Amino acid sequence: MEIDALNAELGIADRLRFTKGRGGFTMIEIENAFATATITPYGGQVLHYRPKGAADDLLFVSGRAHFTPGKENKGGIPICWPWFGPDPAGQGRLIHGFIRCLPWRLSACAELEDGATRIRLRVADDDATRALCPCAFELGVEILVGSTLSVSLTTCNRGQDPLRITQGLHTYFNVGDARRIRVLGLEGCRYIDKARGAGDAPIVQDGAIRVGAEVNRIYEKAPARLAIEDPVLGRRLRIDTRHSRTCVVWNPWVEVCREMEDLGDEDYRRFICVETVNTASEVIEIPPGQAAHIGAEYRVESL
Numbered sequence: 001m002e003i004d005a006l007n008a009e010l011g012i013a014d015r016l017r018f019t020k021g022r023g024g025f026t027m028i029e030i031e032n033a034f035a036t037a038t039i040t041p042y043g044g045q046v047l048h049y050r051p052k053g054a055a056d057d058l059l060f061v062s063g064r065a066h067f068t069p070g071k072e073n074k075g076g077i078p079i080c081w082p083w084f085g086p087d088p089a090g091q092g093r094l095i096h097g098f099i100r101c102l103p104w105r106l107s108a109c110a111e112l113e114d115g116a117t118r119i120r121l122r123v124a125d126d127d128a129t130r131a132l133c134p135c136a137f138e139l140g141v142e143i144l145v146g147s148t149l150s151v152s153l154t155t156c157n158r159g160q161d162p163l164r165i166t167q168g169l170h171t172y173f174n175v176g177d178a179r180r181i182r183v184l185g186l187e188g189c190r191y192i193d194k195a196r197g198a199g200d201a202p203i204v205q206d207g208a209i210r211v212g213a214e215v216n217r218i219y220e221k222a223p224a225r226l227a228i229e230d231p232v233l234g235r236r237l238r239i240d241t242r243h244s245r246t247c248v249v250w251n252p253w254v255e256v257c258r259e260m261e262d263l264g265d266e267d268y269r270r271f272i273c274v275e276t277v278n279t280a281s282e283v284i285e286i287p288p289g290q291a292a293h294i295g296a297e298y299r300v301e302s303l
């Protein structure tokens, strides 16, 4: 649908409008009493969220993100599905699945009684997805833009066989300087250190996570309450997860950042990914006709 038609049909006066953004991508721009936010139906991806009065965005989006159909966009909250990480079948399919590179359909947008804004987007299997993964599914994301940002992903198995997935909200948090932050909540958890190569024995997290080299870890049995303390931006980002048993913490550091065509050379300082995930041994099996969920709520607090 064209932008004018979208605005006429689904826009909400002074609250929600559709625009053309980077790469000509359709954007949903929200401004309510609590916050401003931008969501693109491409990948069902939240790109920006800033509470009213806050100086800085919750999320990082790379200035070199592709915004090209068929490619992933680096930043915001990419949805990784039906696999998280490299192609589990080793067939060279996209890292983190294909759903973040597909246009989703807007199924509802509404202003709630408390003034928050709710967006629902959906995507289902078609010939193109079945060529990549022979499963029948319907995926829905619900995004609540209020005093907090909440993202909930629901997978419905529409097929005749059990559906096995891994999945994640691959959130890129905007930070003042990654070298000065602390990630809290994973103390004492065991993690697989992917920066040191697969197959390493799990290591136990000793204290808060700090970034002084490449960090690429899968934490097992992750608790539901996490936080990022950012002394440079003077804030604490709270992350409350739902139905997620693993947490990936990723910062590419200098070399990997320079190798990534969709990051600027110094961007490793500007973000940390703390990802709400079910991966590694946490494969989810969904019986036919049933659904599985994963979600997270993000809150910005002053330090």
Ligand SMILES: O=P(O)(O)OC[C@H]1O[C@@H](O)[C@H](O)[C@@H](O)[C@@H]1O
Residues within 6 Å of the ligand: 072, 073, 074, 075, 078, 095, 096, 170, 194, 216, 217, 248, 250, 273, 275
């Ligand atoms: O696909 P993106 O958004 O570039 O993210 C890639 C990174 O995603 C992280 O989740 C992985 O742990 C890293 O190994 C990977 O490099």
